[in-house]
Amino acid sequence: MSGISDTERMITLKTVEGTLFDVKSSIAKDLKTVQAFIDDSDDDVTSPIPLPNVFTRELSRILDYLNNHHRFRSGIEKADEEMARYDAEFAKSMSHEELKALILAANYLNVKDLLEFLNQTVADVIQNKSVEFVRNFFGIENDYTPEEEEKLRNENEWAFNGVEQD
Amino acid sequence: MPTDHNDAARETELVSCPTARTLQLAELSEEMIMEILLRLPARTLVSLRSVCRSWRNLISSPDFTRNHLRRSCLHDPSLTPLRIVCYNSWHFRSSGVRYHGIGVVSLQSIMDNPSEATKVDYFRGQRNYRIVGSCHGLLCFFDDHDYQTTHGILWNPCTGFTFQSPQISGQTFSSGFGYDHLSDSYKLFGIIRKKGPSGVEYSTRIYTFGSTSSWRRIDDSPFDLLGIPTNHFCFF
Numbered sequence A: 001m002s003g004i005s006d007t008e009r010m011i012t013l014k015t016v017e018g019t020l021f022d023v024k025s026s027i028a029k030d031l032k033t034v035q036a037f038i039d040d041s042d043d044d045v046t047s048p049i050p051l052p053n054v055f056t057r058e059l060s061r062i063l064d065y066l067n068n069h070h071r072f073r074s075g076i077e078k079a080d081e082e083m084a085r086y087d088a089e090f091a092k093s094m095s096h097e098e099l100k101a102l103i104l105a106a107n108y109l110n111v112k113d114l115l116e117f118l119n120q121t122v123a124d125v126i127q128n129k130s131v132e133f134v135r136n137f138f139g140i141e142n143d144y145t146p147e148e149e150e151k152l153r154n155e156n157e158w159a160f161n162g163v164e165q166d
Numbered sequence B: 001m002p003t004d005h006n007d008a009a010r011e012t013e014l015v016s017c018p019t020a021r022t023l024q025l026a027e028l029s030e031e032m033i034m035e036i037l038l039r040l041p042a043r044t045l046v047s048l049r050s051v052c053r054s055w056r057n058l059i060s061s062p063d064f065t066r067n068h069l070r071r072s073c074l075h076d077p078s079l080t081p082l083r084i085v086c087y088n089s090w091h092f093r094s095s096g097v098r099y100h101g102i103g104v105v106s107l108q109s110i111m112d113n114p115s116e117a118t119k120v121d122y123f124r125g126q127r128n129y130r131i132v133g134s135c136h137g138l139l140c141f142f143d144d145h146d147y148q149t150t151h152g153i154l155w156n157p158c159t160g161f162t163f164q165s166p167q168i169s170g171q172t173f174s175s176g177f178g179y180d181h182l183s184d185s186y187k188l189f190g191i192i193r194k195k196g197p198s199g200v201e202y203s204t205r206i207y208t209f210g211s212t213s214s215w216r217r218i219d220d221s222p223f224d225l226l227g228i229p230t231n232h233f234c235f236f
Helices: A032-040 A056-074 A079-092 A096-109 A112-126 A131-138 A146-155 B003-016 B030-037 B042-048 B053-060 B062-074 B107-112
Strands: A010-014 A020-024 B083-092 B097-106 B121-125 B128-135 B138-144 B149-155 B162-164 B171-180 B185-196 B199-208 B216-218 B230-232
Touching: A010 A032, A020 A056, A032 A096, A056 A079, A056 A096, A056 A112, A079 A112, A096 A112, A096 A131, A096 B030, A112 A131, A112 B030, A131 B042, B030 B053, B030 B062, B042 B053, B053 B062, B083 B107, B083 B128, B097 B107, B097 B128, B097 B138, B128 B171, B138 B171, B138 B185, B149 B185
Parallel strands: B171 B230
Antiparallel strands: A010 A020, B083 B097, B097 B121, B128 B138, B138 B149, B149 B162, B171 B185, B185 B199, B199 B216
């Protein structure tokens, strides 16, 4: 797989900040929302497609992920190891806020594989954390009364063992 | 502070500084949160019910539990880890009281720390329990009051939920427990032996766990039933 083939079309995407990204149509296929827009258009899409909910930082990360995964899949052997290493680095490189922002963008663009990966990453992050940590992570307010909380804690006593320190 | 001023100020900021993240970042929607929660083990989910009311409702909803179960069967068996069930009884000489308990212990925790004491979840009481079977992480057993009556109990060791069937007179000597796909319900089956006026009587009965259900008699079942249905029901 060398450069862009003659038949590989380029799609231009525009983020909230106005940054333009040129994307190969084979990659754009993984952005199901974009692909649907292209499919629904009667003529060839020539002008940049605006993405009103996607910021430059997120689109850049998503395209980076997709480009790398396409590269790994089209390669020969040892791709699995490399891919796993890439995925681990990718997940580690983001703060919790950035992780959430990426999920929102990937959800809007409907990037299935990346979403699976991000959901699992977040699940791994919150797995052994305290309820308070989880609330902070998702920006959730506690709407229980202190009595209700105490009751729930007592009921779930065994489930609270083995929780990591924040 | 009047909201008009804030909105106007925010709009101005956007226009003049397009790369700055001045918009309040939207939090994840309930569907997105559900996709994450579906990837967590049952034990974690139990404690996460304490996060807030809407999480408690989501995690306890039948749709969610069904989804979670399906996911764990198809994709990730580690979400519902293998557990061992044991039956114990203790006799306290001083008070003369005998306790019985059904214990559930995670196989993984024994393998991870073989030389340490492992935590066991117990269903305790003062009567005789006979384990019938398990399905989808639920345990089913008979609670014999004496040799005259008994009733079935459904127990979820993960959440502590229990449900009792109505009492039935007699003793069960063959039983089975399973899930019926067609009616999306859990059924307990038993051949009941009872001392009647004309001698010993046998009857075959099925109970569907649910608040309006009762033991239904199956009149035409063969007596010499050898097989015990496990996990999935075979109707005959």
